[in-house]
Amino acid sequence: MSKQGQELIELTQLSAVVGCGSPLVREPIPAEDAVELARAFKALGDPVRLRLVSLIASHDGGEACVCDLTADFDLSGPTISHHLKVLRGAGLITGERRGTWVYYRVEPSALARLSDVLAMEQGVGA
Amino acid sequence: MSKQGQELIELTQLSAVVGCGSPLVREPIPAEDAVELARAFKALGDPVRLRLVSLIASHDGGEACVCDLTADFDLSGPTISHHLKVLRGAGLITGERRGTWVYYRVEPSALARLSDVLAMEQGVGA
DNA sequence: GGCCTGTATCGACAAATGTCGAGACAAGGT
């Protein structure tokens, strides 16, 4: 638990550094921030994980249990669990155990932050 | 050249499939599209490459030559070249040789596409 | 209590990735 706290990224905190509405086209991303942001992008850089995020986000109520997710892949349970752990470590999803099942939901602010960084905003080149 | 054409991803083409303004929260991303999108996100999933994109995009005129980029990293020339190749293969940047130097510029539509996919759009959960 | 189901961790292994040095190719200056 304490260890996990260290690994967990506070993507929301990056807003203070990168700045909201300050995309990567306006000024170079500082090296330290790039590490955090890149970890989030890397987490999305796998087809399975990208689909997992999409499945969770688009599921009814905005949450899905692992049992719902495993059915969509030809992968073993441990593998799905591993990918979910990576996404959790990147701060993109959160998991909560309710009774027998564990429910995952996306972290909207984290996705929004990444979306903002990529937004060109038509303010530089053209 | 012909080989490169195969590797090159037409991220713009994904708009026809994923749909513009159809983010990953509205409906699950199809498995095939996830492969293409994930490749782009993976390309951004490295601190060096993320900074490279940012450096290129924020450079004067929207383009930068390799000589401008290598100075910002403690990496060898071949390594920078490798990262640029990955970004090119993902369709995120384009390179053009003009005389002695090779100039790179970002592909705005590709970045915009990724940004759109990540945009939550407040239309589902809440 | 004992069992069964759902999920996570552990250890192992093949494949992919990031990095480098050496060398090749391209373009310009002498």
Added chain:
DNA sequence: ACCTTGTCTCGACATTTGTCGATACAGGCC
């Protein structure tokens, strides 16, 4: 023509990553 400079390609290597089976933990049901 030659050499210098800028960039890319090619092998090689250590590290990381994705995957699995086996196993452990958590919680409900008999």
